[in-house]
Amino acid sequence: MAYDNKFREKVLEYIDKGHTVEEAHEIFSVGTTTIKEWKRLKKETGKLDKRPLKRTHKKIDPVKLIAYIKEYPDSYQREIAEVFCCTQQAVFVALKRLKITRKKNQTLCGKRRIVEGRVSRNCG
Numbered sequence: 001m002a003y004d005n006k007f008r009e010k011v012l013e014y015i016d017k018g019h020t021v022e023e024a025h026e027i028f029s030v031g032t033t034t035i036k037e038w039k040r041l042k043k044e045t046g047k048l049d050k051r052p053l054k055r056t057h058k059k060i061d062p063v064k065l066i067a068y069i070k071e072y073p074d075s076y077q078r079e080i081a082e083v084f085c086c087t088q089q090a091v092f093v094a095l096k097r098l099k100i101t102r103k104k105n106q107t108l109c110g111k112r113r114i115v116e117g118r119v120s121r122n123c124g
Contacts, residue, residue: 002050003030003034005048005049007028008038008048009048010028011024011028011030011035011038012035012038012039012042012048014027014028015035015039021035021036057094059084059086059090059094060084060086060090060091060094062094062097062098064084065080065084065091065094065095065098066098066100068080068083068084069100077091077092077095
């Protein structure tokens, strides 16, 4: 739960007046660990602003994936998975997140497949 900066200041001012962290916990209904984190944050940075989250991609770097797809546009997901040492499902999720479709140019029409202008009935 995110607390407003004014509320954080109020809690720390209460502690600065001579009260303990436990007393502030009882009065303001904030966890003692949270109050200690606020004190540490104020001491280190001088502010009580929330720190920005550092998010990284766990398996596949999107910049490298886009570069690979530009270099090898006809590669299959399983081939991409081998290059990036992950599963095909991880490649699928990364491509979906980047809004990249990997459909091949085959037009399906019922049980018939149209290949280069001619109809093939052997779809099996």
